[in-house]
Amino acid sequence: MPTRINPSILAADFANLEHELGRIRNADLVHVDVMDNHFVPNLTFGLQMVTRLQEVSPIPLDVHLMMDDPDRWAPAYAEAGAFSVTFHVEAASEPIVLARSLRDRGARAGLAIKPGTPVEPYLEMIEEFDQVLVMTVEPGFGGQSFIRSTMPKLATLADAVRESGADIWLQVDGGITAETIAIAAEAGADTFVAGSAVFTADDPDEAILALRAAAASHPHLHR
Ligand SMILES: O=C(CO)[C@@H](O)[C@H](O)COP(=O)(O)O
Numbered sequence: 001m002p003t004r005i006n007p008s009i010l011a012a013d014f015a016n017l018e019h020e021l022g023r024i025r026n027a028d029l030v031h032v033d034v035m036d037n038h039f040v041p042n043l044t045f046g047l048q049m050v051t052r053l054q055e056v057s058p059i060p061l062d063v064h065l066m067m068d069d070p071d072r073w074a075p076a077y078a079e080a081g082a083f084s085v086t087f088h089v090e091a092a093s094e095p096i097v098l099a100r101s102l103r104d105r106g107a108r109a110g111l112a113i114k115p116g117t118p119v120e121p122y123l124e125m126i127e128e129f130d131q132v133l134v135m136t137v138e139p140g141f142g143g144q145s146f147i148r149s150t151m152p153k154l155a156t157l158a159d160a161v162r163e164s165g166a167d168i169w170l171q172v173d174g175g176i177t178a179e180t181i182a183i184a185a186e187a188g189a190d191t192f193v194a195g196s197a198v199f200t201a202d203d204p205d206e207a208i209l210a211l212r213a214a215a216a217s218h219p220h221l222h223r
C-alpha cells in the first residue's frame, strides 16, 4: 500500500508561500486548510488564494474545507483545479450529492470527520468518496497533540474499505509526527497530513522522508 505524505501549509510562512512550496518537493500532495471562522474558530485562506496556489504549485492540492455550508462553496474549489476537495460531514446537508458534484468537476471527493463524530452512520456512503479524513485533533489549529482515541474509527473504516474493494484513501490530520504516524499507520491510515512536523524542521524535505520511512516501516502497510 503506498504511503502518502501531505504537508499542511498552515504551518508554512504565509508571506512566502511559493518559496515554501519549493521546500517540500518530496510531498505527494500539498494540504491546504480552508477555515471560515464559523465552522472552526480560525480564518485562513479562501477561494482566491487557493486558485492562485493551484497556479503556482508544482504539487497537486489536497484542500481541507473547514467551513459551514460546503454544499454551496465546495464545488468552486474543484473547479479551481484542486486534486482533492474534502469537506466535513458535520457541516454538509447532502454529502452524497456534494461528493458527486465534486467528482463531476474532476476532483477526488473527501469526507472529513471530527474526533468526536462517530463513523458508523456514514459507512454505507463511503463508496461515494475517494478519501475519508479522520481528524486526529479538533479542527482549527496546527500544533496540537494527536488524539489517540480516534484510532478505532480508522480501524472500522479500514475494514469497511477492504470489504468494499474500492480504492478509498484513509487520511489522518493533526499531531502527526515520526512517533504518532506509526500508530495511525497501524490503525489503517495510508495518507498522512503533517504541518508542524514538516515546516518547523530545518529541512522540510528531509522531514517528509523521515515521516514516510516511519509510516512505511509499519508491517500493517505491507499486508
Ligand atoms: O486541519 C488541520 C487543523 O485543523 C491540520 O491540517 C493542521 O494544519 C495540522 O497541523 P499539525 O497538527 O500537523 O501541526
Ligand SMILES: [Fe+2]
Pocket (backbone or CB within 6 Å): 008, 031, 032, 033, 064, 173, 193
Ligand atoms: Fe487539515
